[in-house]
Amino acid sequence: MEVLAVLNLGDFAQVFSKMGMFPVFDLAYYIVSILYLKYEPGSVEVSRRSPVASWLCAMLYCFGSYILADIMLGSSPIDYFQYNSHILLASAVWYLLFYCPLNLFYKCVAFLPIKLVLVALKEVVRTRKIAAGVHHAHHAYHHGFFIMVFVGYVKGSGVALISNFEQLLRGVWRPDTNEILNMSFTTKASLYGAILFTLQEAHWLPVSKSTLILVFTLFMATCKVVMTARHSHGSPFALIESWVCHLLFGSPLGGSEEDHHHPPASVPSSPLKTKEELSEGARKRKVKKAE
Amino acid sequence: MEVLAVLNLGDFAQVFSKMGMFPVFDLAYYIVSILYLKYEPGSVEVSRRSPVASWLCAMLYCFGSYILADIMLGSSPIDYFQYNSHILLASAVWYLLFYCPLNLFYKCVAFLPIKLVLVALKEVVRTRKIAAGVHHAHHAYHHGFFIMVFVGYVKGSGVALISNFEQLLRGVWRPDTNEILNMSFTTKASLYGAILFTLQEAHWLPVSKSTLILVFTLFMATCKVVMTARHSHGSPFALIESWVCHLLFGSPLGGSEEDHHHPPASVPSSPLKTKEELSEGARKRKVKKAE
Amino acid sequence: MEVLAVLNLGDFAQVFSKMGMFPVFDLAYYIVSILYLKYEPGSVEVSRRSPVASWLCAMLYCFGSYILADIMLGSSPIDYFQYNSHILLASAVWYLLFYCPLNLFYKCVAFLPIKLVLVALKEVVRTRKIAAGVHHAHHAYHHGFFIMVFVGYVKGSGVALISNFEQLLRGVWRPDTNEILNMSFTTKASLYGAILFTLQEAHWLPVSKSTLILVFTLFMATCKVVMTARHSHGSPFALIESWVCHLLFGSPLGGSEEDHHHPPASVPSSPLKTKEELSEGARKRKVKKAE
Numbered sequence: 001m002e003v004l005a006v007l008n009l010g011d012f013a014q015v016f017s018k019m020g021m022f023p024v025f026d027l028a029y030y031i032v033s034i035l036y037l038k039y040e041p042g043s044v045e046v047s048r049r050s051p052v053a054s055w056l057c058a059m060l061y062c063f064g065s066y067i068l069a070d071i072m073l074g075s076s077p078i079d080y081f082q083y084n085s086h087i088l089l090a091s092a093v094w095y096l097l098f099y100c101p102l103n104l105f106y107k108c109v110a111f112l113p114i115k116l117v118l119v120a121l122k123e124v125v126r127t128r129k130i131a132a133g134v135h136h137a138h139h140a141y142h143h144g145f146f147i148m149v150f151v152g153y154v155k156g157s158g159v160a161l162i163s164n165f166e167q168l169l170r171g172v173w174r175p176d177t178n179e180i181l182n183m184s185f186t187t188k189a190s191l192y193g194a195i196l197f198t199l200q201e202a203h204w205l206p207v208s209k210s211t212l213i214l215v216f217t218l219f220m221a222t223c224k225v226v227m228t229a230r231h232s233h234g235s236p237f238a239l240i241e242s243w244v245c246h247l248l249f250g251s252p253l254g255g256s257e258e259d260h261h262h263p264p265a266s267v268p269s270s271p272l273k274t275k276e277e278l279s280e281g282a283r284k285r286k287v288k289k290a291e
Numbered sequence: 292m293e294v295l296a297v298l299n300l301g302d303f304a305q306v307f308s309k310m311g312m313f314p315v316f317d318l319a320y321y322i323v324s325i326l327y328l329k330y331e332p333g334s335v336e337v338s339r340r341s342p343v344a345s346w347l348c349a350m351l352y353c354f355g356s357y358i359l360a361d362i363m364l365g366s367s368p369i370d371y372f373q374y375n376s377h378i379l380l381a382s383a384v385w386y387l388l389f390y391c392p393l394n395l396f397y398k399c400v401a402f403l404p405i406k407l408v409l410v411a412l413k414e415v416v417r418t419r420k421i422a423a424g425v426h427h428a429h430h431a432y433h434h435g436f437f438i439m440v441f442v443g444y445v446k447g448s449g450v451a452l453i454s455n456f457e458q459l460l461r462g463v464w465r466p467d468t469n470e471i472l473n474m475s476f477t478t479k480a481s482l483y484g485a486i487l488f489t490l491q492e493a494h495w496l497p498v499s500k501s502t503l504i505l506v507f508t509l510f511m512a513t514c515k516v517v518m519t520a521r522h523s524h525g526s527p528f529a530l531i532e533s534w535v536c537h538l539l540f541g542s543p544l545g546g547s548e549e550d551h552h553h554p555p556a557s558v559p560s561s562p563l564k565t566k567e568e569l570s571e572g573a574r575k576r577k578v579k580k581a582e
Numbered sequence: 583m584e585v586l587a588v589l590n591l592g593d594f595a596q597v598f599s600k601m602g603m604f605p606v607f608d609l610a611y612y613i614v615s616i617l618y619l620k621y622e623p624g625s626v627e628v629s630r631r632s633p634v635a636s637w638l639c640a641m642l643y644c645f646g647s648y649i650l651a652d653i654m655l656g657s658s659p660i661d662y663f664q665y666n667s668h669i670l671l672a673s674a675v676w677y678l679l680f681y682c683p684l685n686l687f688y689k690c691v692a693f694l695p696i697k698l699v700l701v702a703l704k705e706v707v708r709t710r711k712i713a714a715g716v717h718h719a720h721h722a723y724h725h726g727f728f729i730m731v732f733v734g735y736v737k738g739s740g741v742a743l744i745s746n747f748e749q750l751l752r753g754v755w756r757p758d759t760n761e762i763l764n765m766s767f768t769t770k771a772s773l774y775g776a777i778l779f780t781l782q783e784a785h786w787l788p789v790s791k792s793t794l795i796l797v798f799t800l801f802m803a804t805c806k807v808v809m810t811a812r813h814s815h816g817s818p819f820a821l822i823e824s825w826v827c828h829l830l831f832g833s834p835l836g837g838s839e840e841d842h843h844h845p846p847a848s849v850p851s852s853p854l855k856t857k858e859e860l861s862e863g864a865r866k867r868k869v870k871k872a873e
Contacts, residue, residue: 048540050473051539077362081441082432099540147664164750168455172466173466173467175750175754180632180634180638248681249681337763341762341763343773367656368656373729375727390831459760460760
């Protein structure tokens with residue numbers, strides 16, 4: 001019975017890992033990504049002033065992971081833009097989210113139950129991207145373990161890693177923080193996921209790839225759905241990280257991400273809130289404003 | 292008679308599209324480009340303090356289109372620098388424009404009738420670059436229509452698209468504006484041209500490439516010569532764009548480019564003038580100072 | 583006797599130019615590079631707050647030359663990261679320098695006699711990198727002399743050329759200066775070295791490559807050891823450069839690098855000290871603070 005259960009789970013994991021992402025899961029990815037772009041302060045004004053800049057930002061949010069991974073591996077950064085159907089679908093989502101009359105589309109997708117489903121579907125795509133990125137890098141560099149982690153990391157984090165430059169495209173410049181200095185939950189999770197998938201690819205983790213994809217997807221989807229439902233930024237890694245960083249790196253206990261009582265000398269205006277919290281506050285104000 | 296006229300025009304378009312750009316047209320391109328660099332506030336001081344930085348900026352102005360297109364297509368960004376004669380010619384223009392005794396070379400090329408001829412010749416090169424860029428991208432990605440438009444766009448716009456970083460090289464940093472957020476006439480025209488050439492390459496525009504090159508060159512050259520002669524920034528696209536953007540994107544009527552009565556919240560010091568107008572004002576002051 | 587001496591010198595130069603850099607010389611390179619990172623204001627705080635950002639900065643300091651050269655030649659920027667042993671060695675140095683209990687490792691390597699030896703060994707690596715970069719570029723572009731100089735230049739200068747962006751990773755943004763606008767001694771020397779090696783590769787300099795490597799290494803090592811021992815920034819090029827720039831480029835006499843009495847209009851806060859001098863002041867304060 002247990003063996004049967006395991007076989008079924010193994011089969012399920014196999015099927016799950018081979019499932020096509022386009023169009024349903026990719027659509028969810030585009031909707032949630034461009035929704036986060038809409039929450040950014042000033043992005044709606046930019047969409048009125050300069051639709052081209054707004055569209056480019058939306059494309060960075062949707063395809064930033066592919067762009068970065070291609071840059072890392074020395075390919076054409078806009079290679080993914082050969083998939084016209086994907087670009088057209090993302091463009092349609094961008095247009096509906098920013099320009100739909102009465103903001104109807106936004107109100108639909110921002111409705112919490114629907115949003116939670118979309119967030120869960122997005123995490124399926126994220127995990128798949130990390131796995132694919134590590135695999136692609138392994139194919140190019142059989143023993144390049146650092147390269148595999150880098151590529152998996154950028155595939156998972158996407159535009160967040162180049163947020164400074166994406167904001168610059170919208171005329172915003174905040175050099176005092178960036179996604180590596182102050183990692184959000186998804187960026188950290190992408191890093192850990194990239195490490196796990198690299199260990200699996202190098203056969204140091206005794207688990208099949210499809211099982212790892214399934215488990216990691218469930219973990220990410222659960223965390224993100226809970227965090228979105230509770231509007232919280234509490235990372236599940238916080239406690240472990242706090243202790244590990246304190247032991248290995250002498251970081252102050254009590255969370256490096258949310259506690260900046262001792263700002264470094266070179267960052268005069270130390271953010272007391274992380275970029276996520278600043279966005280969240282702006283997001284709540286925008287939600288009220290958009291409705 | 293009409294058929295003869297058409298045949299002659301067709302032949303003329305063919306001959307025109309195959310005409311070599313080097314050295315005459317390329318020389319005009321380098322002169323006008325580095326002239327615009329010289330108009331930038333602070334560039335003359337940089338040329339005294341750091342000739343290397345000044346030369347690099349001049350090379351970005353002259354070859355930025357090739358650099359960006361190569362980056363887009365995943366090639367070496369400095370691939371064009373293998374053409375030593377082109378680099379030497381551009382370097383000679385840079386040296387003469389910045390360091391010629393009594394500023395003689397500058398006074399020659401800035402003399403309006405000569406400048407207008409050079410501006411017209413530059414547009415011949417720009418159009419040819421857009422067409423070549425779209426063709427090159429088509430060769431790499433047969434159905435990558437977005438890629439063709441991107442590459443044509445960057446070939447036409449050149450350094451303008453990376454103006455923030457070119458300025459950074461000179462120690463200037465203006466993050467509140469960029470060429471995509473506030474498009475100048477040539478950048479917009481490059482975008483429209485790239486779209487037209489892509490439609491032609493995909494056989495959706497029932498016109499031969501040589502005819503399109505001829506027509507687009509005539510249009511660009513005429514517009515730029517008139518705008519340069521009148522020191523104006525009035526774009527011929529302004530009226531149509533205004534209406535299209537109002538209908539599709541809800542932009543305020545009356546020009547998104549030159550009217551910033553309602554600055555976006557994220558851009559505290561909203562430029563009431565576009566970068567072109569700011570440069571033009573500085574340009575006039577510099578013209579007086581240089582004479 | 584003289585012929586024997588020459589033969590021996592030629593043999594010695596041959597052996598010297600073929601000597602393996604890993605692990606001894608590379609180790610010295612990593613130690614000195616990450617030591618300079620540690621001197622940067624705020625880098626120690628960053629190492630406590632965000633070890634990932636600190637590690638990435640250390641990797642940029644150690645491998646920036648390879649990353650830039652790969653970007654210049656259109657390869658994968660993280661290609662060098664396939665050499666796991668090199669990355670692990672550099673990571674070990676980073677960890678020991680930033681997190682060793684009682685700062686023991688730092689105190690060892692910062693002890694002046696040891697530091698001078700490491701600085702000399704680093705210059706062996708730098709010269710070898712410039713030569714290898716020029717040779718690699720020659721292999722890709724047989725007559726691309728500008729390309730050879732570029733690649734040699736970035737191989738020699740390394741992270742200094744992207745210092746603005748490396749600082750951005752640490753949350754620091756200083757757009758008014760950069761390594762091309764205000765070249766430090768090593769950056770200038772890398773440029774001159776790249777030109778010399780290009781002339782040698784093109785057979786315009788009648789000297790063997792191994793001899794040039796030996797001579798340039800001796801020159802660089804001597805200069806850097808003397809400058810480090812005397813805590814000075816006086817460049818040996820200063821006098822010649824001053825006159826050449828005055829003749830060719832109309833620069834003011836008396837050193838363009840250290841004299842900024844007439845700041846350019848576009849750089850409102852003109853640095854009266856070069857970046858090196860600012861770092862040196864901070865370095866001395868940090869040395870006191872670290873002990």
